[in-house]
Amino acid sequence: MLTGQIAPTPPMGFNTWNTFQTKISEDMLKEMVDVYVSSGMKESGYQYFVLDDGWMSMERDQNGSLVADPVKFPHGMKAFADYVHSKGLKFGIYNCAGSKTCAGYPGTRGHEYEDARLYASWGVDFLKYDWCNTDSLNTPEAYKTMSAALKATGRPIVFSICEWGGHTPWLWAGGVGELYRTTGDITASFVIDKDYGNWTAQSVVSILDKQIPIRKYNGPNHWNDPDMLEVGNGMTYNEDKSHFSLWCMLAAPLAAGNDLRKMSPQTRDILTNKEMIAVDQDERGISAFKMMMEDSLELWVKPLKNNEVAFCFFNRTTGSKKLNLNWKDLNISDPQSGLEIHFDNQYFTLRDLWLKKDAGKTDKKLERDLASHEVIVFKLTPSSK
Numbered sequence: 356m357l358t359g360q361i362a363p364t365p366p367m368g369f370n371t372w373n374t375f376q377t378k379i380s381e382d383m384l385k386e387m388v389d390v391y392v393s394s395g396m397k398e399s400g401y402q403y404f405v406l407d408d409g410w411m412s413m414e415r416d417q418n419g420s421l422v423a424d425p426v427k428f429p430h431g432m433k434a435f436a437d438y439v440h441s442k443g444l445k446f447g448i449y450n451c452a453g454s455k456t457c458a459g460y461p462g463t464r465g466h467e468y469e470d471a472r473l474y475a476s477w478g479v480d481f482l483k484y485d486w487c488n489t490d491s492l493n494t495p496e497a498y499k500t501m502s503a504a505l506k507a508t509g510r511p512i513v514f515s516i517c518e519w520g521g522h523t524p525w526l527w528a529g530g531v532g533e534l535y536r537t538t539g540d541i542t543a544s545f546v547i548d549k550d551y552g553n554w555t556a557q558s559v560v561s562i563l564d565k566q567i568p569i570r571k572y573n574g575p576n577h578w579n580d581p582d583m584l585e586v587g588n589g590m591t592y593n594e595d596k597s598h599f600s601l602w603c604m605l606a607a608p609l610a611a612g613n614d615l616r617k618m619s620p621q622t623r624d625i626l627t628n629k630e631m632i633a634v635d636q637d638e639r640g641i642s643a644f645k646m647m648m649e650d651s652l653e654l655w656v657k658p659l660k661n662n663e664v665a666f667c668f669f670n671r672t673t674g675s676k677k678l679n680l681n682w683k684d685l686n687i688s689d690p691q692s693g694l695e696i697h698f699d700n701q702y703f704t705l706r707d708l709w710l711k712k713d714a715g716k717t718d719k720k721l722e723r724d725l726a727s728h729e730v731i732v733f734k735l736t737p738s739s740k
């Protein structure tokens with residue numbers, strides 16, 4: 356397959372940044388790779404193991420080539436990539452369109468083709484490409500140059516565009532990269548953004564809300580990327596569960612960002628919920644749209660293949676909420692996907708994707724309690740009355 360068709364469903368993987376920043380090393384990362392496999396992440400569909408910023412030496416070598424930090428990676432990057440591949444995973448790496456990466460390591464500006472060739476020689480399968488220290492660079496052009504450099508290697512390399520949504524990548528990134536960040540960086544906070552002076556880290560719901568107007572641009576091989584997961588990084592269980600569910604509803608790339616070696620059984624259960632992941636990975640690749648049920652109780656609806664639909668009820672408030680739904684009163688219409696449901700004469704069976712059990716049909720009222728920041732997610736399958 357050529358670049359442009361190598362991400363028919365949202366890429367799934369792990370990325371070092373959210374937990375480790377630049378504090379990475381070969382030994383620690385090998386442990387993570389091992390747990391990636393033994394914990395069931397790989398078996399659940401996660402594929403990429405991605406090194407973010409901080410993998411390289413502070414200077415290029417005398418030939419102008421990037422080199423892996425010899426202290427962090429004493430056996431070099433090819434050996435580490437081989438280790439990742441030996442476990443049946445794909446290997447990803449990071450650099451930046453500017454003169455330096457965001458953490459101050461050598462950027463790719465002016466070295467696009469040689470860096471791409473180096474990555475291909477190491478067996479890189481995924482490149483995250485950032486936007487720090489770019490001065491007056493033209494954004495689409497800079498990403499198109501690196502995209503062409505990757506294609507010229509002949510190796511399929513997923514290209515992850517990371518310019519934080521500032522230059523409307525949803526309008527030009529299709530065909531350039533397979534995914535493109537839509538916002539600034541996420542942080543492990545559910546509702547409160549964190550102000551760091553010259554930049555603001557975004558909460559889960561801030562990012563969620565910013566996906567609404569760009570929903571229509573999402574689709575196979577050109578994914579809106581609402582940033583990596585913070586599941587297991589300090590939010591409550593319900594918040595982690597909601598964050599994960601909502602990202603699946605958005606058909607978002609899923610990049611775990613926690614220390615896999617230390618994850619609790621609850622965190623693992625969230626990240627490896629295969630029925631929820633199937634919603635994310637649905638081949639139609641359509642993002643959910645939002646309907647309000649009542650004040651701050653939201654319903655997100657995602658059309659799926661075979662006329663199935665995912666429904667995610669989401670309590671955004673700090674208090675508990677009662678869900679009291681008479682299905683017959685509900686009509687759903689989504690011109691973008693062609694979804695049209697009139698529950699007074701159409702019937703569906705309900706599958707609760709977190710309780711992992713069948714939950715009756717839409718012929719009966721739905722009564723459930725939602726704790727603060729909790730979701731309930733159903734898959735609806737058409738049925739007779």
Ligand code: GLA
Nearest residue numbers: 372407408457458485517540
């Ligand atoms: C930017 C990106 C992050 C991460 C860091 C690395 O902030 O948006 O996801 O890659 O750079 O320095």
